[in-house]
Amino acid sequence: MSQSNTQRIDSLESAEAWQTVCEQQDLVSNSGVVVWLDGAQVALFYLPGAEGRTLYAIDNHDPQSGANVIGRGLVGSIKGDLVVASPIYKQHFRLEDGSCLEYPRQRLRVWPVRLNSGVVEVGVA
Secondary structure, three states: OOHHHEEOOOOOOOOOEEEEEEEHHHOOEOEEEEEEEOOEEEEEEEOOOOOOOOEEEEEOEOOOOOOEOHHHOEEEEEOOEEEEEOOOOOOEEEOOOOEEOOOOOOEOOEEOEEEEOOEEEEEEO
8 A cells, every 4th residue: 555545553563464443433532442353352542632653452451350441441641651541440551552550560462553544453463
């Protein structure tokens, strides 16, 4: 595809293959939506006003509560890091790498993600 047809916004490692999960119009600005990807619930966060990347894909499963709720969390910034706060126990996960600020041993899986001609694609291994 030509560069004009593709807006790449993934800065994670290169994916071997890209799987379409939804359309850009399905995303909610400054909020999360959840999609199903190879047996996992993935929370997509679309932040169109953010510097640099504007789309993040992170595991929807909260390891503290065991509930699939991360996609319902509030997005914010702590010390310059974009984070999502889990709606149950309020711990904060960095959108960039899935690390938990309060509990460093907890980490959510993240996926490379991109917008490609109005379609959201998630990288799969």
